Amino acid sequence: MKTYIHNIFVFLLFIFTVSLTSSDLTAQEKEKFIVVLDAGHGGGDPGNLGNGYREKDIALKVVLEVGKALEKNKDIKVIYTRKTDVFLELYERSAIANKADADLFVSVHCNSHNSQAYGTETFVMGFTNDRRNLEIAKKENEVIFMEDNYEKHYEGFDPNSPESLHSLSLIQEQYVDQSIVLARKIEDNFSKSVGRKSRGIKQASLWVIHNTYMPGILVELGFLTNNKEGPFLNSRKGQLKMASALEDAILDYKKELDNNVGSDIFIDDDEVIIEDEVANDSTEIAEPEKPMIYEGVTFKVQIAAGKSRLATRSYNFKGLKEVSREKDGNLYKYYYGETSDYNEIQRLKEEASEKGYSSCFVVAYKAGEKVSVSEVIKSTAN
Structure with a gap:
């Protein structure tokens, strides 16, 4: 007994x-940083077939390399939407990320064009569906027509309708800032570490990221239709280099989140590079000669943002004084300076940049509401 x-x-x-x-x-x-890696296309959907290469295969090989590298980090959990050559319905990809309560969604693709265009592009969700971005959005979204009962899953969404594309942007709007941060890190790595031409950060209405409740991006590794870039992306060496650049960008992004506040966190929509515009703002005046006042408008320089509520003391901001703080959702945003003089705010922006805030940018407010800087400067200054 x-x-x-x-x-x-x-x-x-x-x-x-x-x-x-x-x-x-x-x-x-639950404490781990969850990254969902999405290899575009798959199964009966090969993606583009530029130069005879298959987008679905290249995307998968790069994703698996990124995942293998990230899995070495004990603080990161990697989830794949697919690890083999299978067809996934578009809505399933975001559903996987949402179910996992992921911190990041990264979808990997390859580009194509009827010319010898080349270079990398990283897309975030946005309203900027200009002519070429509209075509990109249509191309990536039209895979829904390969699915059974797509009318049921996509609630009348039409990839060829600009109105449908515009409506997609609403859900992801709150995550655009964070998405742009990661997109910039990725494009910088592609350019500096791998030596690729960066075509910049773009905004387009893409179904695969619109319904994810976390920061999300779609990466175009390059153009398979280009006679030099296609073979590079199809090679083992090229795939490893691109994967390494993606891995480093994700780790750098996570590191900044862990630190809560940093010089490159949360870039404004106005800073997104559309098409092949250069990063330099032609409206900037490095050495202002006279005031350029916009009555009723307040300009500020956003230098950082994060989850920590920091005292606006100069020792917290690399010696910068006149720093203000604003609560925006679950984030605190930090600004340097405040003026109606556009030339003066450009001087302050340059000063902040020299202090180490290289990705700082100008924001504008009118009657207490945030407005587009580009729209403000189109009006006549006093």
């Missing part, structure tokens, strides 16, 4: 220990 009771006690102790361990593991899992 004693032996029986002893065995029961040992069994119950074992169950209790296992349950505690399981609970602890679950908590640890």
Whole structure:
């Protein structure tokens, strides 16, 4: 009898220990930074076939390399929308990310064109569906026509309708700032580390990222239709280089989030590069000669943002004084300076940049509401 009771006690102790361990593991899992990697196309959808290469294969190989590298980090959990050559319906991809309560969604693709265009592009969700971005959006969204019962899954969405594309942007709007930060890091890595031509950060209405409840981007690794870029992307060497650049960008992004506040966090929509525009703003005046006042408009320089509420003291902001703080959702945004003089705010922006805030940018307010800087400067200054 004693032996029986002893065995029961040992069994119950074992169950209790296992349950505690399981609970602890679950908590640890939730604390991990979850990255969902999405290899575009797959199965009966090959993507583009520029120069005879298959987009679906290249995207998958790059994604698997990125994931393998990220999985070495104990603080990161990687989830793949696909690890083999299978067809996934478009809505399933975002559903996987949402179900995992992911922190980041990265979709990888390859580009094509009827010319010898070349270079990388990274897309975030946005309203800027100009002519070429509209075509990109249509191309990536039209895969829904390959799905059964697509009318049911996409609630009347029409990839060829600008109105449908515009409506997609609403859900992702709150994550655009963070998405642009990652997009910039990726494009910088492609350019500086791999030596690719960066065509910049773009905004387009893409279904695959519109319904994800976390920052999300779509990366175009390059043009398979280009006679030099196609072979590079189809090569093992090229795929490893592109994967390494993506991995480094994701790790750098996570590091800035862990630090809560940083010089390159949360870039304004006005800073997104559309098409092949250069990053230099032709309206900037490096050495202003006279005031350029916009009555009723307040310009500020956004230098950082994050989840921590920092005292607006100069020692927290590399010696900059006149720093203000604003709560925006669950974030605190930090601004340097405040003026109606556009030339003066450009001087302050340059000053902040020299202090180390290289990705700072100008924002504008009118009657207490944030307005587009580009629209303000189109009006006549006093």
